[in-house]
Amino acid sequence: MTAGNEFDPQAQPELFSALLTPHRSLNSTGFLVLMGFLSAVSFAAGVAFWLMGAWPVFGFFGLDILAIYWAFRVNFRRARATEEISVTPSELRVRRVSHRGHVVEFVLNPLWVRLDRKTHAEFGIERLTLVSKGRRFTIATFLGPDEKASFANALTDALQAARRGVTYNPIS
Structure with a gap:
């Protein structure tokens, strides 16, 4: 095998990545x-x-x-708090950093994750929750209802792509 044809099973394509921060209107x-x-x-x-x-x-x-x-x-x-969410074919990783610098990270299997939406008829999406094996993780608390809807659609698409699996195209 030549160096250009090597296959690295650890390298997985990132299907989704988002860095969420609280909105502050005053700089x-x-x-x-x-x-x-x-x-x-x-x-x-x-x-x-x-x-x-x-x-x-x-x-x-x-x-x-x-x-x-x-x-x-x-x-x-x-406003220094952040939440980073990434999806690969084998894992969904959520990393939260509080405003004090405390880090909480959890990794879930995207095949077993369901995204629940708590929706209010007048205000839109109020809460997004990842559910896996009976455990619930609230995510995207920084976002407003419209932003949560857009984020939820993108994350749902990424989870569906992870469930379909990776397709390798040797031509491209």
């Missing part, structure tokens, strides 16, 4: 602009109250800015 530049604007308005209002003789109010305006800053920092930290 770091927008955050700085917003915090600058809120700080300026808060400072101006605080100075106005100070000049009226209500100087303790000035400190409370500062506490409001600190609370808003802390809430956004928590929000940005939680």
